[in-house]
Amino acid sequence: MKRKVRVVLYGVGVIGSMVAKFLLEKEGIEIVGAIDVAKDKVGKDLGEVIGVNKHLGITVSDNTTTVLSKTKPDIVIHTTTSFMEKVYPQIAEIVKHGVNVVSTCEELSYPYLSSPDLAKKLDALAKKHDATILGTGINPGFLMDTLVITLTAPCQKIESIQVRRIMNAATRRVPFQKKIGAGLTIEEFKEKIEKKIISGHIGLEQSIAMIADALAWELDRIQVNTVEPVVAKKSVKSEAIIVEKGRAAGLKQCAYGIRNDKKVISLEFQAYIGAEEEYDAVTIEGAPTIKQKISPCVHGDIGTVAMIYNSIPKVLNAEAGLKTMKDLPVPSAAVEDMRKYVKERETT
């Protein structure tokens, strides 16, 4: 039997901890190290940090080089921040150790948009050190880009694409409900938007750019509208928050890919307490027109953990370089022993 896939976690926050707990249940894969800069985590056992009642024998460290040199992982699961400029030095350091990376960094899902130069540098670095880099997640990474691209495959012509994700925030984590402004007055909501305390969904531009790239559509521009409150038409509530009529139940954000003055790609994201139907819908106007819907919508946290985990064998099996979801083989679930999905590798 092949040896287990060795994983180091880089970032042990909310998502990193969820990934860690999931990894502990799986076969053919093991956590061999954990990196985080937070002072309240460094030096502690990973089991304590992620909140499982078990000593895992892995001490969270803030020294990337030491951890990677000692543990020699196959892949790093990177969950720190959303922006290329911030993750670049982190990922560059990992790759210099010849280690593959799968990251939840939203901008990395299609890095050529915000940071084409950093993307080129990462690609060159990855190739030099024989490593593969992928940014993914449920969104960006799947629902509003990879799945949309896949659904264009049976089309002879395409006029326009509309993608819509409607989430009932009541079923989500309380911090998420607060993050989307549920319960605020409209004035408070707008103030928090201005102060960037409420920032909306990150990744809509990346999803649009990736779809356009797959179709070889040259866009004039990508327009991202200001985040708007979804105003409660009646009083609605979650277990944690009561939203009175007229207050913000959550947020709505739209983004467009514009070509020849036409909105050829439209993405709409809504997350609010009280949504009557939760769904992910894709409409491709063309020949044939494709009307697709996933109902209820895919749960963000569960989906993100799955996307990250299921991408591991795709990244390990890929050639070296900076990849996006559309460059890799058809995504799929790795529900059995992880070793069944990974091609033969050198043993370290």
Next chain:
Amino acid sequence: MKRKVRVVLYGVGVIGSMVAKFLLEKEGIEIVGAIDVAKDKVGKDLGEVIGVNKHLGITVSDNTTTVLSKTKPDIVIHTTTSFMEKVYPQIAEIVKHGVNVVSTCEELSYPYLSSPDLAKKLDALAKKHDATILGTGINPGFLMDTLVITLTAPCQKIESIQVRRIMNAATRRVPFQKKIGAGLTIEEFKEKIEKKIISGHIGLEQSIAMIADALAWELDRIQVNTVEPVVAKKSVKSEAIIVEKGRAAGLKQCAYGIRNDKKVISLEFQAYIGAEEEYDAVTIEGAPTIKQKISPCVHGDIGTVAMIYNSIPKVLNAEAGLKTMKDLPVPSAAVEDMRKYVKERETT
């Protein structure tokens, strides 16, 4: 500008002719030759054979070697029969010329099931001659396999998968309506099943095997049920056929992937006159459960032409060998000039 992609058609029947007409409208790609063994086609101009009022200057030939040697195409679009044993010598001959192949042969969509030895031989031959081979289409090739595999990507666990394709045959070609037995008495229908005049859908086994392979599920067996008539509950009709109550309006076929005595993959295909809703549905029972529906269902002929055409750049850009849809990058539409999708190649 790069030179156009050069295509030879191998098989100029119903599907081959539809592909040819579509190719004539597209930019960056050209038909440079046509092969067919039918005596009523050989020697005629392709324009006449496919029924366009235009002399295309391409004479249909039954000599593969002559056509490929003279025209030096990038790819052959192969649309002859459904079975590996019959297409093997045809595809082997094409590949020996170092030419890529995309084929509608249903068994070739996942060739390791019916003909593992021939598949191995084709793969070796393709690698030897630096060519890539792909079997695809709308079904098998997309709706009941590639799309299903893609939809597993956000899953942490999977218990079972159900896929259903319901078509209203009234909206399809008349030969298709006859092929599925619409209008026959139940006795006539059963007789035609026995005599294999009605054969049902080909490819359900291949779709199941491809899904199982993607998930690394070892199936005990694949069970394909006998084709059954869909009995008209009231009189229904298409423009061409009236189906009286109690007669066959079309057919239904089910197939199962069985693992530990459980139907873990279920495919159901129904095509009949009078279906109230036409749809393609995928349900993945797991964490999370994914309930997806495309409504109306994707039109078979339009979708097959699109899948074949849109696969051309994927095949041209792939490494050599026998590939299946799940091995290639995320499928997508090639709606612009074909040259935009094809990586730099040597010019001949």
